[in-house]
Amino acid sequence: VSSVVIVGAGQAGADTAAALRGRGFSGRITLVGEEEALPYRRPPLSKGYLGGTVDAGDLELLPASSYADQGIDLVLGDRAARIDPEERSVVLDSGTRLSYDRLVLATGARPRRLPVPGADLDGVMTLRGLADAAALREALRGTLREGGHLLVVGGGFVGLELAATARGMGLEATVVEVGPRLMARALSPGMSEHLRAEHLRQGVRVLLRREVAALRGDASGHVRVAELDGGERVQADLVVFGVGVRPGAELAAAAGLEVGDGILVDRWLRTSDPAIHAIGDCARFPSARYGRQLRLESVQNASDQARCAAAAICGDPAPYEAVPWFWTEQYATRLQIAGITDGHDRAVTVGDPSGGRFSVLCFRGERLLGAESAGRPADHMIVRRLLAAGGAGLSPGEAARPGFDLKEYQG
Numbered sequence: 001v002s003s004v005v006i007v008g009a010g011q012a013g014a015d016t017a018a019a020l021r022g023r024g025f026s027g028r029i030t031l032v033g034e035e036e037a038l039p040y041r042r043p044p045l046s047k048g049y050l051g052g053t054v055d056a057g058d059l060e061l062l063p064a065s066s067y068a069d070q071g072i073d074l075v076l077g078d079r080a081a082r083i084d085p086e087e088r089s090v091v092l093d094s095g096t097r098l099s100y101d102r103l104v105l106a107t108g109a110r111p112r113r114l115p116v117p118g119a120d121l122d123g124v125m126t127l128r129g130l131a132d133a134a135a136l137r138e139a140l141r142g143t144l145r146e147g148g149h150l151l152v153v154g155g156g157f158v159g160l161e162l163a164a165t166a167r168g169m170g171l172e173a174t175v176v177e178v179g180p181r182l183m184a185r186a187l188s189p190g191m192s193e194h195l196r197a198e199h200l201r202q203g204v205r206v207l208l209r210r211e212v213a214a215l216r217g218d219a220s221g222h223v224r225v226a227e228l229d230g231g232e233r234v235q236a237d238l239v240v241f242g243v244g245v246r247p248g249a250e251l252a253a254a255a256g257l258e259v260g261d262g263i264l265v266d267r268w269l270r271t272s273d274p275a276i277h278a279i280g281d282c283a284r285f286p287s288a289r290y291g292r293q294l295r296l297e298s299v300q301n302a303s304d305q306a307r308c309a310a311a312a313i314c315g316d317p318a319p320y321e322a323v324p325w326f327w328t329e330q331y332a333t334r335l336q337i338a339g340i341t342d343g344h345d346r347a348v349t350v351g352d353p354s355g356g357r358f359s360v361l362c363f364r365g366e367r368l369l370g371a372e373s374a375g376r377p378a379d380h381m382i383v384r385r386l387l388a389a390g391g392a393g394l395s396p397g398e399a400a401r402p403g404f405d406l407k408e409y410q411g
């Protein structure tokens with residue numbers, strides 16, 4: 001392999017380039033990104049960056065000089081428009097054609113908007129990239145100045161972090177979630193409830209099992225009111241959709257690669273064309289650990305898959321089996337999730353829930369699936385190690401024993 005093209009200069013793309021060089025790959029690496037900014041970290045966008053405590057410059061994944069130092073050709077502000085798998089080349093919007101021996105698709109995902117009337121009014125936004133975050137930061141400040149009200153549509157992690165940041169700035173905020181609880185895809189019911197209670201305590205209005213039916217604007221076309229199913233009207237001078245993403249699979253689909261809620265890859269993260277890998281938020285992979293296909297949206301997954309693809313390209317392939325983990329920060333709560341707890345049939349809580357420092361250990365049968373830890377970073381690390389060892393070392397009965405201490409499993 002003498003040339004690698006990476007499409008998407010986000011977390012997974014930039015980490016792939018760095019991992020290739022880290023393994024001593026000496027061929028050509030071209031990293032193509034449609035955004036203008038140097039590759040950056042997204043997690044602070046909904047946290048410190050929006051709140052004004054983190055600047056854009058603090059987000060860069062690698063210092064600007066390191067691309068040239070490591071011989072990584074960075075092409076920014078240009079979009080990969082087409083892949084020609086027969087010819088092994090990629091054509092960019094600018095007309096540039098790049099040939100590859102191996103192509104890595106790291107195209108991330110784009111936020112969805114609900115197709116409700118008024119979704120295109122001024123003041124209706126989404127949050128994915130730095131440009132979105134910069135515009136949203138201005139809009140939050142403007143809304144605060146005018147005594148306006150923020151409506152977050154969707155009780156997932158991006159929406160909840162945004163609501164928490166906005167409350168920290170002093171803004172009035174409502175979260176509308178169609179499901180019966182917050183972060184339902186990622187969290188056990190107990191931890192969802194803990195988060196809901198925290199948002200209520202901080203003064204956020206949380207409406208569950210409710211849907212936005214329409215958004216209504218003023219004479220200038222700026223959103224002012226949301227109509228919910230059932231007829232209730234909620235003040236909404238700024239609306240942010242946090243209703244999930246669509247994986248960036250269009251390029252792959254147009255090239256004839258297999259797709260289906262993401263670009264389909266095998267355990268080595270190869271697409272249906274073995275010269276093309278797909279990694280990060282855009283990739284759907286088979287997980288032996290969880291016995292099903294997964295598409296994960298986390299820094300851990302993007303970085304670990306980048307290393308896995310780089311290893312394969314360097315002739316040292318191994319199946320992707322990293323333990324998934326994730327974190328979110330809302331108010332003073334740092335919530336860490338190890339493993340995937342979805343599908344558990346038994347949850348055991350350890351620690352001090354009333355003091356906000358506890359973990360929920362989630363099992364399916366006798367097997368540990370994962371744990372959610374609020375303010376218990378040591379628990380999180382221990383569970384990650386247990387999961388790496390297969391998750392069979394701790395039974396639910398043992399965890400529920402009086403006086404049980406996870407530290408005994410520190411190893």
Ligand code: FAD
Nearest residue numbers: 008010011012034042043079080108280281297298299302
């Ligand atoms: P991205 O980082 O999205 O990068 C994809 C890049 O590809 C983008 O720059 C895109 O513009 C570019 N691209 C797409 N198509 C093309 C094309 N055709 N040509 C050229 N370029 C293209 N994860 C956590 O673990 N913890 C958190 O606390 C957390 N907080 C988050 C907060 C926010 C607001 C967001 C949006 C995400 C957060 N995440 C968090 C998720 C995490 O940031 C993502 O999982 C991670 O960035 C995925 O990396 P990626 O490289 O797959 O995609």
